[in-house]
Amino acid sequence: QVTLKESGPGMLQPSKTLSLTCSFSGFSLSTSGMVVSWIRQPSGKSLEWLAAIDWDGDKYYNPSLKSRLTVSKDTSNTQVFLKITSVDIADTATYYCARSCYSDFDYWGQGVMVTVSS
């Protein structure tokens, strides 16, 4: 049974660094073709793909945010992390992690709401 769950601070102040964790089970990120992505969704709006890390440790970023994003994974391949530096109000959103195996995005976490506010 594949599950993913995001965790984060809930609220943080502008200019701070947002750190998110995606904890997953039921699959191995070391399996060829496996990718974990981060996607966000401001309230009432559509989805935005942010970053991804694949089974080989290769990292992919949305160019619009690339300078602020860092994606990584732990050595046990059960968690993926995302850091976003210099957050502002526009980063307020629900953040999801999702698994894909050759681009299908078949499993999503429940999402974690992040509010940027002073």
Next chain:
Amino acid sequence: DVVLTQTPPTLSATIGQSVSISCRSSQSLLDSDGDTYLNWLLQRPGQSPQLLIYSVSNLESGVPNRFSGSGSETDFTLKISGVEAEDLGVYYCMQATHAPYTFGAGTKLELK
């Protein structure tokens, strides 16, 4: 970035009615490997998105076969043959052919 244009933005349907949603891409989604990475997702109120269709027309495991996908290159369609109450929510197309991956603005399916 690839822009995906979904129409209509809102769809009102009665139970049992068949409906279609269009997704048009600003460039071809045919990948160099021969596959077309166009997926359809449903987000029910208060829930995470769930995969319905992958690679244009492949039904995800566990998804009812009243859902079907078709299309090629830049024009794609999701069809629901007989809407049921559990189908209500926002439908998104997304492309995973060209980085960065992108999503359509969504089509909200409501009960008439």
